[in-house]
Amino acid sequence: MIGALAGDIIGSVHEWHPVKTKTFDLFSSGCTFTDDSVLTVALADTILTGTPYEDNLRRFYRAYPDRGYGGMFHRWARCDGAPAYNSFGNGAAMRISPAGYAYGDLETVLRRAREFTEVTHNHPEGVKGAQATAAAIFLARTGSTKEQIRVFIEERFGYDLRRHVDEIRPAYRFDESCQGTVPQAIRAFIDATDFEDAVRTAVSLGGDADTLACITGGIAQAFWGVPEPIQARVYEMLDERLGGITRTFMATYRS
DSSP states (O other): OHHHHHHHHHHGGGSSSOOSSSOSOSSOTTOOOOHHHHHHHHHHHHHHHOOOHHHHHHHHHHHSTTSOOOHHHHHHHTSTTOOOOOOOBTHHHHTOHHHHHHOSSHHHHHHHHHHHHTTTOOSHHHHHHHHHHHHHHHHHHTTOOHHHHHHHHHHHHOOOOOSOHHHHGGGOOOOOBSTTTHHHHHHHHHTOSSHHHHHHHHHHTOSSHHHHHHHHHHHHHHHHOOOHHHHHHHHHHSOHHHHHHHHHHHHHHTO
């Protein structure tokens, strides 16, 4: 899951200042972890401890209240017992990477991804975005090729992954939906040559950069691993709580 956190942190400075190039400082002075990382770690903690994810989402939100959450999530997290709000936002996919690492078969990954997602994002497109992301991670970590991953995602979820990122990039703009983020993030992984290139490629699309790179980074870690210098920088930027949970999850699931 540290690949997802790395993508979030690297992309954080480009969310509102998009770039259309892969040439940029990987960790600039303004980089920080956002809600993407906080809620990803919340899920990792749920998987490790058994704490209900709905409870953990609110608990971690209250511990890190100013990390860029969406408006509907803000309202949900502040109200104990609030129901899911039928969202298809890309928050469903940005936080799901631990599910792709923690379970030993694809159907369990898909079932758990649905369960974790539906506490807030119970729109079919929200569930689909989370499941597609988790499935891509599971397939990448269990030996599937990029082409096998592409075919599975297209056939199972109906996303069109045929266009190269160089075709997507010119007209692509900020999009907070799963259907406008997840296919592009997966394609960024497919067109990359290694972990760093994958994150740079996702950011270079010029959209919701931290979330694009978070999703791509989670998949890219499963396929290539994360270089130690990048991991070290990520741990430097996380606080003790987030870093500690991440290290425990990584050690437990060898991710």
